[in-house]
Amino acid sequence: MKNKNIPTNADLPSMQKLIKSTIIAICIASIILITVVLPAEYGVDPTGIGSVLGLTTMGEIKVSLAHEAAAEKNLENLKVEIPEQKxxxxxxxxxxENSESSxxxxxxxxxxxxxxxxxxxxxxxxxxxxxxxxxxxxxxxxxxxxxxxxxxxxxxxxxxxxxxxxxxxxxxxxxxxxxxxxxxxxxxxxxxxxxxxxxxxxxxxxx
The missing domain is CATH 2.60.120.510 (Mitogen Ypm)
Structure with a gap:
């Protein structure tokens, strides 16, 4: 039995529509990256929207704490390598006098x-x-x-x-x-x- 629901070439989106949809998707992703992801994750706010939404501060704290963790890890490695220099x-x-009360x-x-x-x-x-x-x-x-x-x-x-x-x-x-x-x-x-x-x-x- 033949399948009568097979789409014809006319039903399929044209190459022009596919390219247009791809460009729109890239633009939307770029906008989200610039206005939300960069401020929230890295404290980078090129548009200023992140500051308005409070995302920039959150990102700055994340980056700062990440730097602290990395510096702390390096310090611990240094302590292991040269403990006598600590x-x-x-x-x-x-x-x-009363050791129980200090x-x-x-x-x-x-x-x-x-x-x-x-x-x-x-x-x-x-x-x-x-x-x-x-x-x-x-x-x-x-x-x-x-x-x-x-x-x-x-x-x-x-x-x-x-x-x-x-x-x-x-x-x-x-x-x-x-x-x-x-x-x-x-x-x-x-x-x-x-x-x-x-x-x-x-x-x-x-x-």
């Missing part, structure tokens, strides 16, 4: 030039807790709240990452080791960061 300023907290408090204020970074960690036992509050007065800074433990061979343990002007809460140690924050200024001007901590820690390590 330097840090460690500030021990005076011994407390509530301490410290305050830090430092400036960050554009693209400059700073790391402060607290030496804490597992399940120890510290109340913290940090803020920057010159704009948003990228931050990475994380931990490490040489004894447990933990090079990096993430708690939180982001970009903001202020953060506060309770940092609870997941294991024995150093727990704290890394900040980097990705703005075009110098910012001043203040950190206040109070809780159960035995030393401060600054990089």
């Amino acid at each position: 330097t840090a300023v460690k500030k021990s907290i005076p011994e407390v 509530n301490q408090s410290e305050s830090f204020t430092f400036s960050l030039k554009p693209n400059e970074g700073k790391e402060i960690k607290l030496t804490m036992a597992k399940d120890a807790q510290v109340d913290f509050h940090w803020s920057s007065n010159g704009g948003k800074v990228n931050f990475d709240t994380h931990a490490d433990s040489k004894a447990l061979e933990i090079k990096y343990h993430n708690y939180e990452k982001g970009s903001t002007t202020e953060s506060k809460g309770i940092l609870k140690a997941a294991f024995d080791g150093n727990h704290g924050w890394f900040w980097r200024n990705r703005t075009s001007k110098e910012v001043l960061v203040t950190l206040n901590v109070q809780g159960d820690f035995s030393a401060v390590v600054e990089y």
